[in-house]
Amino acid sequence: MARSTFVYVTYIRTTPEKLWSALTNDAEFMKQYWFGTHCESAWTPGSSWKMVHPNGNITDAGEIVEAEPPRRLVIRWQNQFKPELTAEGESLCTMEIESSGSAVKLSITHTIERESSKLIVAVSGGWPKIISNLKSLLETGSVALQEPYPTSV
């Protein structure tokens, strides 16, 4: 079947437990590297999941498919704020955490079962910035980018 996939990998000098918490239940920490956005969920398989923009709107929603702290998280993910992206249906976002020497390897794979997906193009612009901010925040205590896009014009 045709599908669109993006894979992002980073090595972060932290522990799997801290990284897991940064990606899931630590909403205040998440807001720091995700440009004010955070996620809400019970983080157990079958529980609902949603992403909340700083203005309170729900941008994406779905459910937790797999959750094995602190190793593997799979989220069924559907956009909620752009009709053409919502129409593409559900995507699958897999986050894998593994120890690698003194660092932790984070692999994020985002897949949708359709060719040339606009959702995947949309998230692919955001993921590198978010991951790079997350790495910087965990390693140095501060983020590299304050704003996702140059918005001050």
Next chain:
Amino acid sequence: MAEHRDTDVLFKALADPSRRTLLDLLHAHDGRTLNELCEYLDMTRQGVTQHLDLLEAANLVGTVRRGREKLHFLNPVPLQEIYERWIAKFEKPRLKALSDLKRRLEKSNG
């Protein structure tokens, strides 16, 4: 020190035309197998494998196993870090200059 090593490996990986061609190929179409990539390079299979290994060590390429196949993906995260380190800091002054210009021009309209 570890950060210096990462940066060295990254720039060494970029400092080769065949490896940049591999990145261009993945940029055009992600998720390719070794066989698919070999078609585009006038090089032995072992040569392409070695280049891909170096790109993966530099974290410029991520791989996913699907059945017996290994699919290769361009991983832009280290390039984003280069951008943030040397380029992003110039963005704010440029944007400020633009918004100052806009304000001045609009004021002279009225």
